[in-house]
Amino acid sequence: MYLATAYGRFGTPMAAYVDDMGGPMTKYEISYLVQWLQSQVETEPYTHDYGLISGDIELGKVVYAEHCASCHGRAGEGGTGTALGNPAMLSLTTDKFIRHAIEYGRDSTEMVAFGEILSAKEIDGVTAFLRSRSTGWTLEKPVLRPLPEAGDYVLNPNSPKAKFDLKDNLYVMAADLLKALQDMKRIVVLDTRSLSRWQIYNIEGSIPIPYYADFGDIGDFLKDMPDDGTMIVTYCECPRSAARRVNEMIREHGFENTAVLWEGIGGWVSLGYPVFRGESDGKVEIAELD
Ligand code: HEC
CATH class of the missing domain: 3.40.250.10 (Rhodanese-like domain)
Incomplete structure (x- = not known):
């Protein structure tokens, strides 16, 4: 959340807020804001876990087309759901963050908990598929x-x-x-x-x-x-x-x-x-x- 607020999402209306990037807030102000936001909901404290999730990218591609493309767009361009094909969003988030969003969904939004719909293998696969797009959706094969x-x-x-x-x-x-x-x-x-x-x-x-x-x-x-x-x-x-x-x-x-x-x-x-x-x-x- 800190990174998304500080650096925004390139190509979306979410601008960068940190002063280094021309934004109006210092990194301390953003940290306090994020802490305050997190204190508003009951949630496990977020830890930065950079562990990579390995999954079957080909399987993930099939799962994505079937279960995700309707909202997130066939090429990750977004629709009802956020634009997942955004290199800034994929680069600034961890595998675990992406997997967590898929497994547990987001309360009171259309993003349902896929943990009840897909197998763990399919969730790993679609996470790996999204990650493989972190430098751009259109790449046939990541460079x-x-x-x-x-x-x-x-x-x-x-x-x-x-x-x-x-x-x-x-x-x-x-x-x-x-x-x-x-x-x-x-x-x-x-x-x-x-x-x-x-x-x-x-x-x-x-x-x-x-x-x-x-x-x-x-x-x-x-x-x-x-x-x-x-x-x-x-x-x-x-x-x-x-x-x-x-x-x-x-x-x-x-x-x-x-x-x-x-x-x-x-x-x-x-x-x-x-x-x-x-x-x-x-x-x-x-x-x-x-
Ligand atoms: C019915 C529409 C819908 C479907 C189907 C759907 N999503 Fe979502 N998804 C959303 C919405 C809306 C959000 C934004 C929720 C919010 O406001 O936090 C979201 C958020 C996310 C996020 C978090 C992105 C971020 O920037 O924080 C990820 C990752 C994600 N979806 C992946 C998936 C995957 C993978 C699938 C398929 C297995 C899927 N979604 C299917 C609507 C959908």
């Missing part, structure tokens, strides 16, 4: 990016280096990063969220370096980084604290041209900028990256 290897860390290695005017000598704006990527500038982009978040959606070419990696791991990893002043950008979802932590470690290792994405990936998605799905068995630890 998967395998885990990058050392030789892939630097994007556009033969091009001129990306250069940014940094805010507070630290932050790069999403629009500037997008432009550098579109202009094929030489750059390194690090995704500092957990690997499971990277798998769901990430900025193309980013390398997953989770913020909880320890200093030694980061040191090992940095041996494969160019030391010629190539810009290294970190991003997270928080929108900045995890990315800042990794950025500090990198700077302590002597890399000076580094930056943190100001809006975070939530802001990136809500601006409508492209994201891709990553691919891994979910077991890869940072130490195995190099």
Whole structure:
């Protein structure tokens, strides 16, 4: 709920409310608002559980066409029900959140509890099907990016280096990063969220370096980084604290041209900028990256 309020839903009238995105509220005000809303109903406190739900996507597709398309639209465009084919909504929610909405429905709305209608396997399938659309409904097949290897860390290695005017000598704006990527500038982009978040959606070419990696791991990893002043950008979802932590470690290792994405990936998605799905068995630890 925090993310939906803070970053809105790109392509819908639900605007972003957080000040970083030009909205009228600070992140603290949004947190208090969400706490207040939650206190108005009797509900289990919401915990962020990023566990992925694995299900049969093909089965989910059939279930969707039969039970969901009438309200949510054949291509997720919405109707009586919300537009489920919205990359911002799919990216900013967890699998468990989606599955919960399907299983228990929403009281006093037309969204009934499908836990009484569908089997657990069918619910897992339709959850997995929706998740497979998190970077766009029209993709025949989600664009998967395998885990990058050392030789892939630097994007556009033969091009001129990306250069940014940094805010507070630290932050790069999403629009500037997008432009550098579109202009094929030489750059390194690090995704500092957990690997499971990277798998769901990430900025193309980013390398997953989770913020909880320890200093030694980061040191090992940095041996494969160019030391010629190539810009290294970190991003997270928080929108900045995890990315800042990794950025500090990198700077302590002597890399000076580094930056943190100001809006975070939530802001990136809500601006409508492209994201891709990553691919891994979910077991890869940072130490195995190099
Ligand atoms: C009769 C119409 C109807 C059908 C059929 C229906 N839904 Fe819904 N669904 C809704 C409505 C209306 C909402 C918004 C409820 C609210 O206001 O919170 C919703 C909400 C949701 C949400 C939460 C989205 C969000 O942004 O919070 C998910 C996920 C969802 N539906 C999935 C499904 C799936 C999967 C199916 C098929 C198994 C399905 N729905 C079938 C009407 C429907």
